[in-house]
Amino acid sequence: MQFRIPEFIRNRAFASACRLAVGAVIMLAANLTAVAAPMPPAAENVRLDDAPDDAGGVLIVSWKTPDPTASAGIVIERSATAAEQEKDANALWIEVERLGRDAVAGVDGSYSLKGVPNDEDTRVRVSILGIDGELSEFVESAPARPSASLFSFKRLPLLIVVAVVSLSVLVWVALARSGAPLKIRRIAALDAVDEAVGRATEMGRAVLFVPGIQDMNDIQTIAGLTVLGRVAQTAAEYDARLEVPTCRSIVMTAAREQVQAAHHAAGRPETYAEGNINYITDEQFGYVAYLSGHMMREKPAACFYMGAFYAESLVLAENGNSIGAIQIAGTAEPSQLPFFVAACDYTLIGEEFFAASAYLSGERDQLGSIKGQDVGKAFAIVVILIGTILATIAAVDADGSVGVWTESVVASLRSFFGG
Amino acid sequence: MKQRNEQLPPGIRGFLIRMGQIDRRWIYLAVAVAIAAPMLARLRFPEVPGRMAHATFDAIESIPPGSRVLIAYDFDPASAAELEPMANAVLHHCASKGHRIALMALWPLGKQLADDAVRDILLEYHPDKVEGVDYVQLGFKTGNEGVIKLMTTSIGEAYAADASGKPITKIPLLEGVRTIGDFQLIASISAGTPGAQQWVQYGDSAMPDAFKFVAGTTGVQSSQLLPYYPKQMEGMLIAIKGAAEYEMLVTEKYPVTRSADRLALGRERMGPQFVAHLLLIGLIVLGNVSMLAARGWKGAAR
Amino acid sequence: MLQRTIPLLILSASGLVLILSYFSPITETWSEQVVSWFNILAGVAFVLGAGNLLAVNLEKISSKRPGWAYAAITLVSFGAMLVVGLSKWGSVPDAKYPNVHLAGSQDSTQAGYGWAYEYVLSPLTATMFALLAFYVASAAFRAFRAKNLEAILLLGTAFIILLVQIAAGAFLTNWIPEDSFFAFLRAESLKAIVTEVFQTAGMRAILIGIALGTAATSLRLILGIDRSALSKG
Numbered sequence: 001m002q003f004r005i006p007e008f009i010r011n012r013a014f015a016s017a018c019r020l021a022v023g024a025v026i027m028l029a030a031n032l033t034a035v036a037a038p039m040p041p042a043a044e045n046v047r048l049d050d051a052p053d054d055a056g057g058v059l060i061v062s063w064k065t066p067d068p069t070a071s072a073g074i075v076i077e078r079s080a081t082a083a084e085q086e087k088d089a090n091a092l093w094i095e096v097e098r099l100g101r102d103a104v105a106g107v108d109g110s111y112s113l114k115g116v117p118n119d120e121d122t123r124v125r126v127s128i129l130g131i132d133g134e135l136s137e138f139v140e141s142a143p144a145r146p147s148a149s150l151f152s153f154k155r156l157p158l159l160i161v162v163a164v165v166s167l168s169v170l171v172w173v174a175l176a177r178s179g180a181p182l183k184i185r186r187i188a189a190l191d192a193v194d195e196a197v198g199r200a201t202e203m204g205r206a207v208l209f210v211p212g213i214q215d216m217n218d219i220q221t222i223a224g225l226t227v228l229g230r231v232a233q234t235a236a237e238y239d240a241r242l243e244v245p246t247c248r249s250i251v252m253t254a255a256r257e258q259v260q261a262a263h264h265a266a267g268r269p270e271t272y273a274e275g276n277i278n279y280i281t282d283e284q285f286g287y288v289a290y291l292s293g294h295m296m297r298e299k300p301a302a303c304f305y306m307g308a309f310y311a312e313s314l315v316l317a318e319n320g321n322s323i324g325a326i327q328i329a330g331t332a333e334p335s336q337l338p339f340f341v342a343a344c345d346y347t348l349i350g351e352e353f354f355a356a357s358a359y360l361s362g363e364r365d366q367l368g369s370i371k372g373q374d375v376g377k378a379f380a381i382v383v384i385l386i387g388t389i390l391a392t393i394a395a396v397d398a399d400g401s402v403g404v405w406t407e408s409v410v411a412s413l414r415s416f417f418g419g
Numbered sequence: 420m421k422q423r424n425e426q427l428p429p430g431i432r433g434f435l436i437r438m439g440q441i442d443r444r445w446i447y448l449a450v451a452v453a454i455a456a457p458m459l460a461r462l463r464f465p466e467v468p469g470r471m472a473h474a475t476f477d478a479i480e481s482i483p484p485g486s487r488v489l490i491a492y493d494f495d496p497a498s499a500a501e502l503e504p505m506a507n508a509v510l511h512h513c514a515s516k517g518h519r520i521a522l523m524a525l526w527p528l529g530k531q532l533a534d535d536a537v538r539d540i541l542l543e544y545h546p547d548k549v550e551g552v553d554y555v556q557l558g559f560k561t562g563n564e565g566v567i568k569l570m571t572t573s574i575g576e577a578y579a580a581d582a583s584g585k586p587i588t589k590i591p592l593l594e595g596v597r598t599i600g601d602f603q604l605i606a607s608i609s610a611g612t613p614g615a616q617q618w619v620q621y622g623d624s625a626m627p628d629a630f631k632f633v634a635g636t637t638g639v640q641s642s643q644l645l646p647y648y649p650k651q652m653e654g655m656l657i658a659i660k661g662a663a664e665y666e667m668l669v670t671e672k673y674p675v676t677r678s679a680d681r682l683a684l685g686r687e688r689m690g691p692q693f694v695a696h697l698l699l700i701g702l703i704v705l706g707n708v709s710m711l712a713a714r715g716w717k718g719a720a721r
Numbered sequence: 722m723l724q725r726t727i728p729l730l731i732l733s734a735s736g737l738v739l740i741l742s743y744f745s746p747i748t749e750t751w752s753e754q755v756v757s758w759f760n761i762l763a764g765v766a767f768v769l770g771a772g773n774l775l776a777v778n779l780e781k782i783s784s785k786r787p788g789w790a791y792a793a794i795t796l797v798s799f800g801a802m803l804v805v806g807l808s809k810w811g812s813v814p815d816a817k818y819p820n821v822h823l824a825g826s827q828d829s830t831q832a833g834y835g836w837a838y839e840y841v842l843s844p845l846t847a848t849m850f851a852l853l854a855f856y857v858a859s860a861a862f863r864a865f866r867a868k869n870l871e872a873i874l875l876l877g878t879a880f881i882i883l884l885v886q887i888a889a890g891a892f893l894t895n896w897i898p899e900d901s902f903f904a905f906l907r908a909e910s911l912k913a914i915v916t917e918v919f920q921t922a923g924m925r926a927i928l929i930g931i932a933l934g935t936a937a938t939s940l941r942l943i944l945g946i947d948r949s950a951l952s953k954g
Contacts, residue, residue: 249770279770354934464888496843
């Protein structure tokens with residue numbers, strides 16, 4: 001008997017169909033294998049809570065990862081806002097972040113969801129990413145909405161410092177009013193104002209006052225204008241010409257008021273010349289160029305630099321020095337102090353500059369506030385000393401029980417003060 | 420000036436006393452020569468990278484490629500001579516490492532300087548970089564430290580669009596970026612206020628540990644910023660010296676073949692600084708010798 | 722009375738709001754409002770300043786006071802930049818709205834404003850800043866004289882910093898072994914000691930003093946104890 005292969009098997013079309021079928025079976029088997037791979041366990045206890053100590057706009061997403069070893073990451077999605085849904089009605093969930101392995105390395109995980117609207121509910125859903133890239137089921141949180149905190153507890157240490165300084169100032173103002181003895185050391189730079197203005201008068205030259213290059217929202221400009229009041233009054237009494245070129249328009253207006261008031265106080269309102277107080281330019285080096293040229297041409301006999309100064313400090317002070325003017329400076333910009341100290345006759349350093357107003361006024365209230373400020377300084381010194389002693393003990397006795405204890409105290413203090 | 424009319428002793432002592440009262444214009448001339456001559460001769464001296472340069476380099480190196488970096492050009496042309504070299508090197512470093520870079524400015528004229536850097540550094544050495552994907556120019560925003568404060572809660576509030584007017588929601592690089600906390604590193608090249616100090620006070624303190632912060636600063640401002648290192652600042656480049664040291668580290672790891680001079684500006688400018696410092700030392704010595712000569716002469720005269 | 726009382730009330734209220742908003746996040750938007758008001762005021766005041774600039778310089782020119790030519794240059798420059806900036810002369814057309822002239826960009830040197838920035842303002846400001854090099858030299862020559870102990874300390878510190886900031890510092894001290902007792906005399910160590918120990922310690926003390934001074938001054942102003950910054954009228 002002869003075995004014959006049926007005709008249809010020898011047919012080419014049949015062979016192709018067979019190949020396709022085999023391919024399909026293999027593909028199906030492969031897919032079945034994929035489907036059969038274990039899906040990572042879904043996240044548990046997904047919560048959405050308001051972030052503390054902020055102005056709103058932030059929610060904290062937290063979850064539990066049931067099996068960290070089988071998890072490679074996490075996908076976080078948030079519900080679309082009303083505005084987003086208005087644009088696209090199909091946008092229900094928006095992917096926020098795909099976090100890596102670190103986010104699911106432990107059982108508890110969290111994420112800060114920022115830019116959340118304060119006035120509508122938001123939900124999130126999370127899905128654990130498996131080792132092979134497969135996603136678990138999404139688990140949804142309950143809705144939440146962020147709110148602004150009434151008080152920021154992380155700023156409590158600073159509030160304590162502010163309270164200590166403010167209270168000591170207020171207490172000393174009250175004590176000063178009740179007649180407690182107050183003594184303030186002499187500030188040579190302020191005592192020299194009369195001498196400088198007097199010299200300018202004798203020489204028949206002008207007095208130049210530069211109130212810094214910042215606007216009225218800088219406390220140094222305000223302190224500078226206070227000194228201007230005193231300089232202007234002395235100039236009015238001596239009948240010396242006072243020039244105040246300013247870098248900001250509002251400063252020009254405020255300076256005019258100061259000088260006018262000083263002329264009234266000196267009993268010589270008629271000598272007030274508004275035209276001597278001018279606005280030059282907001283541009284730092286344009287202003288410096290004007291001042292340098294003006295100083296070289298007009299050669300004022302006394303120059304005052306009182307306010308916020310930056311790179312121009314040395315340019316001004318050296319120009320003033322080259323024309324032989326008496327120069328008195330005052331600033332709270334630490335980086336410019338060395339230049340003024342090197343090139344000027346007198347310099348009000350930092351806090352002296354702020355004390356000038358109280359010093360010049362001679363009012364008991366104001367002098368009391370300086371005393372209060374000193375209490376704040378004593379507080380700072382005590383805190384620094386305690387910290388230094390504790391840190392030294394911790395370093396010297398690093399392995400001993402005392403050292404370990406002080407180290408923990410230092411660590412707690414650091415974390416409290418945010419250091 | 421006063422002593423010029425007095426009778427000065429003859430000889431060396433008289434000469435030294437006179438030198439102590441030398442007209443300041445001679446000093447200006449000497450400084451001009453001390454700066455111009457090495458500049459023209461392209462004098463360069465070897466630099467040894469210091470701790471700060473290494474710290475800054477390591478901070479940028481430590482974040483993975485593709486990280487988002489924000490570089491703030493908080494300076495203007497006045498201080499460009501001192502700060503531009505380090506700004507260039509930081510930009511080249513970030514681009515070479517593969518970071519995605521956002522540029523911004525808190526100073527009005529900083530934006531133009533950032534534009535120049537994009538043209539001369541970023542696109543010159545990294546022509547494959549695509550705007551919007553690899554880098555974005557946010558431009559200048561008025562409001563000083565207020566801008567930083569705003570960016571800690573919402574970048575969109577401060578910058579609705581980039582400098583070319585494209586809404587930031589449509590810029591791939593800024594996808595998912597809501598606050599500055601979404602950047603892995605911030606660098607402020609700073610000449611004053613607002614600048615690095617404000618980034619620490621309003622940015623870093625509002626979201627500590629959210630990003631690494633490095634600064635480039637002028638020599639004068641550095642003393643104010645030193646207290647913030649290393650707690651709030653991971654690294655700091657101080658003046659031309661810092662730029663020169665950092666340039667060495669960057670170009671050693673990421674060398675460039677053409678127009679390499681643009682990444683050697685710091686080292687080039689250390690030449691004039693070298694000679695000028697020696698001149699200053701000489702002038703100080705001269706001033707003191709003259710003072711001693713005058714003191715001895717007055718003592719003898721008495 | 723009104724001239725003093727109303728500004729004082731505004732000052733106190735603004736100051737308190739700014740302090741409150743720092744500690745109470747719920748009031749953060751209030752402080753943003755206060756800052757916005759100041760920005761608006763400063764913007765409007767600029768008109769006042771520009772008016773003053775015009776008046777002063779026109780007066781100088783008309784009365785032919787010494788240096789009146791500088792006043793003329795100031796006014797011409799002021800006018801030219803105002804016209805070029807507001808008219809967006811030569812601006813590069815915007816890609817989205819190429820037909821809207823005012824939508825164009827002024828940043829490139831093709832635009833008049835960009836050109837003036839690149840070729841006039843930049844070199845001028847850089848020149849003014851560069852003058853510092855000359856002034857530093859003349860100030861150092863005059864100030865660093867060993868007149869007393871403090872001056873000698875200052876002089877010594879200046880010497881160290883001037884040397885270690887250049888390659889000469891390393892050249893002079895690199896022979897000292899890094900692991901020897903005298904390693905602190907190497908340039909990089911000397912620089913670190915001076916800047917990170919002495920300078921930082923001094924700077925912190927000055928900064929604490931300034932911070933306390935600022936706080937006390939602000940408190941005096943907010944509580945109306947110090948009224949020197951207000952109108953006396």
